[in-house]
Amino acid sequence: MTLPILTNTTRQVARRGTRRFAPISRRLSSSAKTNHTSAGIPNHIRVVALGAVIALAAGLYAYQNRLHLDGVNAESSVSTKPKRTSKTILRHNLPEPLLASQYASEEEVQQAIAELRAVVPREGAVITDPELLSLYGSSENSYHPTSPHSVVVHPLSTEDVVKIVNVARKYRVPIVAYSGATSLEGHYSGYPTGSICVDMSGMDKIIEIHEADSDIVCQSGARWEDINRVLEEKGIPLFFPLDPGPGATIGGMIGTGCSGTNAVRYGTAKGEWFLNVTVVLPNGEVVKTRRRARKSSAGFDTTKLFIGAEGTLGIVTEATLRLAPVIPTKVAMAQFPDVEHAVSAVQEILNTPHSPHIQCVELLDDRMMAAINSAGLVSRMYPVRDTLFFKIQGDAPAIDSTANAVQEIVARHSALHFEFAQTEQEADELWENRKYALTSTIASEEGARCWTTDVCVPVSRLPELVYETKKDLAKCKLRSTIVGHVGDGNFHALILFKTDEELKAVSEAVHRLVHRAVALDGTCTGEHGVGVGKKEYLVDELGESTVELMRTIKRAVDPLNIMNPGKLYPDPVEDKKRR
Numbered sequence: 285m286t287l288p289i290l291t292n293t294t295r296q297v298a299r300r301g302t303r304r305f306a307p308i309s310r311r312l313s314s315s316a317k318t319n320h321t322s323a324g325i326p327n328h329i330r331v332v333a334l335g336a337v338i339a340l341a342a343g344l345y346a347y348q349n350r351l352h353l354d355g356v357n358a359e360s361s362v363s364t365k366p367k368r369t370s371k372t373i374l375r376h377n378l379p380e381p382l383l384a385s386q387y388a389s390e391e392e393v394q395q396a397i398a399e400l401r402a403v404v405p406r407e408g409a410v411i412t413d414p415e416l417l418s419l420y421g422s423s424e425n426s427y428h429p430t431s432p433h434s435v436v437v438h439p440l441s442t443e444d445v446v447k448i449v450n451v452a453r454k455y456r457v458p459i460v461a462y463s464g465a466t467s468l469e470g471h472y473s474g475y476p477t478g479s480i481c482v483d484m485s486g487m488d489k490i491i492e493i494h495e496a497d498s499d500i501v502c503q504s505g506a507r508w509e510d511i512n513r514v515l516e517e518k519g520i521p522l523f524f525p526l527d528p529g530p531g532a533t534i535g536g537m538i539g540t541g542c543s544g545t546n547a548v549r550y551g552t553a554k555g556e557w558f559l560n561v562t563v564v565l566p567n568g569e570v571v572k573t574r575r576r577a578r579k580s581s582a583g584f585d586t587t588k589l590f591i592g593a594e595g596t597l598g599i600v601t602e603a604t605l606r607l608a609p610v611i612p613t614k615v616a617m618a619q620f621p622d623v624e625h626a627v628s629a630v631q632e633i634l635n636t637p638h639s640p641h642i643q644c645v646e647l648l649d650d651r652m653m654a655a656i657n658s659a660g661l662v663s664r665m666y667p668v669r670d671t672l673f674f675k676i677q678g679d680a681p682a683i684d685s686t687a688n689a690v691q692e693i694v695a696r697h698s699a700l701h702f703e704f705a706q707t708e709q710e711a712d713e714l715w716e717n718r719k720y721a722l723t724s725t726i727a728s729e730e731g732a733r734c735w736t737t738d739v740c741v742p743v744s745r746l747p748e749l750v751y752e753t754k755k756d757l758a759k760c761k762l763r764s765t766i767v768g769h770v771g772d773g774n775f776h777a778l779i780l781f782k783t784d785e786e787l788k789a790v791s792e793a794v795h796r797l798v799h800r801a802v803a804l805d806g807t808c809t810g811e812h813g814v815g816v817g818k819k820e821y822l823v824d825e826l827g828e829s830t831v832e833l834m835r836t837i838k839r840a841v842d843p844l845n846i847m848n849p850g851k852l853y854p855d856p857v858e859d860k861k862r863r
Contacts, residue, residue, distance in 0.1 A: 390478065396457050411436040412436075421473050428469065431473055437481070461539070464531045471848070488505040498608070508527065538558060546644055547772050550608065559604040562603070563597075596852050598841070614675075614705055616714075617674070617702070623647065623750045626670050638690070642677075644771075645673070651765045652724070653717075654668045656720060661727070721765070722778060735787075735794065736779075753777060764777055816850065
């Protein structure tokens with residue numbers, strides 16, 4: 285007969301419960317002994333009955349002493365735990381996040397800073413210079429509300445991060461991770477009541493390279509470009525294929541679930557490129573999500589719990605990355621009469637046997653090509669047309685075969701011109717046009733600033749979205765260029781403005797663009813992440829039940845809501861704010 289199995293937590297609860305309900309068990313035991321003498325009840329029946337009483341006692345005790353999911357009792361825990369409320373109990377006993385008034389006071393923030401100096405005593409590790417605090421809490425690339433941090437701390441190890449998180453939890457100070465500073469949606473802005481900024485840029489070490497296994501272990505502050513440079517310098521014919529943009533770090537890439545120009549061939553951060561991550565949780569515990577094996581079916585994938593979580597569930601300190609073989613590439617370019625013809629050509633190309641050889645396929649609209657010409661950053665002028673740039677990979681026969689197939693297909697879709705780079709120098713020059721997209725847009729209008737946003741839709745809906753967006757921007761007299769990862773339906777609108785009045789118009793145009801994308805079965809963000817800028821759209825896109833599931837996970841992992849509060853999860857009042 286199978287006896288009840290007790291976990292360590294259940295055993296602890298059972299011991300407490302059996303003390304409270306000892307009279308019941310004694311009476312049952314006494315009764316069992318008496319009855320055994322007179323009625324012959326077997327011993328194994330008495331054991332099962334006693335086990336049932338213990339289980340009942342444990343259940344009653346757990347019910348009366350509502351347990352948090354981290355195993356800490358709500359009534360006997362330290363004072364940093366929020367008090368239970370009736371609303372908490374209705375939400376499956378998960379504690380409600382702290383209100384702004386429940387975070388650390390100004391005095392407590394100063395106490396936390398003093399303690400941070402003690403636990404991370406290196407010279408320059410703890411910064412409180414007001415100018416730097418403001419710099420760390422804002423971005424030139426974002427026009428969302430910002431707030432300076434109270435302190436910036438520079439860890440060098442996972443152990444340092446644990447110490448910082450423990451101080452933040454002790455004083456209830458919000459904590460925000462920071463590294464590459466390339467975010468466009470306000471991910472690393474400070475919290476108004478005071479916050480600790482953890483600058484991960486010093487944790488940029490490559491720890492291990494496993495060439496035979498095609499993976500690499502690094503700290504989260506490492507930049508993807510530096511990883512690929514080191515691999516190249518060591519003569520290792522492998523690379524990390526996610527390429528979101530210059531300066532992006534592994535931690536930020538994990539946080540936003542990013543991608544880049546290689547997405548059509550290699551996918552996004554939410555694919556299989558991160559084998560595991562090491563994370564410091566809000567309670568100071570360190571977890572490593574899995575081993576280094578290429579695949580595992582041991583439970584659900586906790587690595588992906590942190591990919592796209594934007595630092596709200598913990599701080600990633602290390603990661604194991606899958607690598608891909610370096611494959612020769614060539615570049616081709618084709619111009620079209622409009623976006624619809626360009627996209628239809630891409631759809632046909634990606635549905636042929638040549639698709640695996642397409643590493644990148646990028647769309648630059650006619651205004652982007654005009655901006656590239658006027659910026660003076662390239663050595664030649666290009667036709668001002670909606671243009672596709674292809675990067676084709678493979679050995680020489682595969683590249684030639686794919687290039688010929690691409691040329692035939694684009695011709696069937698009314699391409700006005702097709703050009704295939706014959707040399708590596710020609711390929712580099714052609715691809716520079718894509719690399720200079722943002723710089724060229726800003727340089728095309730003196731004194732202008734640029735709001736960059738992204739959305740993603742099914743590829744077949746991209747022409748409609750681009751057409752309606754360009755019509756909307758023209759109606760508002762806003763200047764914009766468009767660049768897209770057309771192979772997966774993702775595009776970026778780079779909208780220029782000079783005045784505050786124009787900035788308001790840009791914000792409203794972005795709002796309409798997002799709703800347009802969601803209505804086309806798309807998403808408010810293909811790769812930039814949610815942050816502050818797009819959290820109000822999540823309920824429209826995902827539904828209330830899905831968003832509440834996200835909130836439930838957040839409350840379970842971070843009951844004090846100290847990890848990057850105010851980001852990603854829409855506030856209840858925001859759910860209907862701008863529908």
